[in-house]
Amino acid sequence: MSGKPKLHYFNGRGRMESIRWLLAAAGVEFEECFLETKDDLTKLQKDGSLLFQQVPMVEIDGMKMVQSRAIGNYIATKYNLYGNDLKERALIDMYVEAVIDLNELLMTHAFQPADKKAQHFATIMDKATNRYFPVYEKVLKDHGQDFLVGNRFSKADVQLLETLLMAEECKPDILAKFPFLQSFKARISNIPTIKKFLQPGSQRKPPLHEKDVPKLMKIFH
């Protein structure tokens, strides 16, 4: 056993990407085991590796962890990315939970039926620019610090950067009205561990392509 965390998921972003981001941001090397077929998933289910029969699953510190939030919380705490005290944790949790809501919208876009896509896209854009981004823009503007919470790098910063970049993939100029988010993006992208993760050849996964959707549906449905 290598001692490195081992991630079990399909070869794509989905619900595992935030975990890849967090491990990478913390400078933790990890291995990946990709599910390619339904049989791969069934095998994991049959050998009792998946507590609720689902992936993501991460083997870490002798545990087979499931549930992306549980995994994210564990990694964040272990690598000091979860604030200094209960109140900073509360802020980080609030910021991260909202970002996860936006991520859900971004993530499910590829799975929308053709006749719902345009509407879904409009919803994503509306929520991103009217509900979520203004909050983080204001937080950064109000305290003038480099990081979202407690003047210290945390899970909230990692999660927000991930989402900003995903949103830009949908609409390249989406940050046009958010100068603080633009400089946040540049600043966090330049943190050495993150910079490394953003380079080609890293374990960061590309956006889902329409053509990959049928294969995914076969594994999970």
Place this chain on the structure above:
Amino acid sequence: MSGKPRLTYCNGRGRMEPVRWLLAAAGVEFEEIFLETREQYEKLIKDGVLMFQQVPLGEIDGMKMVQTRAILSYIAGKYNLYGKDLKERALIDMYVEGIIDLMQMILMFPFSPPEAKEKNLDSIKEKATNRYFPVFEKVLKQHGQDFLVGNKFSWADVQLIEAILAVEEKIPAVLSGFPQLQAFKIRMSNMPTIKKFLQPGSPRKPPPDERYVETVLKIFKK
């Protein structure tokens, strides 16, 4: 200001009910503000009180907390219901997240169209009896302790008893294959703070009915 936590939500279970359960289980008294009209909700947004324009809102320790999980994690941390170390936290988080997935199905059920209701009910029954309850039955059987994690009462126990009772309301015999869960249910129901919460007149809300669904749609639908 009373110092008590103050919860703002509709007068019904929804996404706030786990928060009521957890505060009650911790023996913490709280106040509630109920949203009845769209105007009330819009005023909250205008006043800048809802960080992401959504409820639940939990005003606690000087913070206006939103996002159910954030609120629950804070309460669990504050009242020592979150395990004694990182690994116990990890277990509690895994269990809670699984149960929340099951509860999500129950949460959405009243809002599903009439023709989908039977199928959704079957789905709840299937997931409860094949995916979620067996896990906790096994956990309790294997360690033989009273509580799910670390031989100590935690958020995981509160979440599980809430879920068991909610599923039983829909599927009365759902625990018939789960003797450990039956004993767990009795044990948790008899804990003083929970026993109090299960009595009439407590802040516990009744199962959602037509009127609740109407109110929610009226307030939140765009």
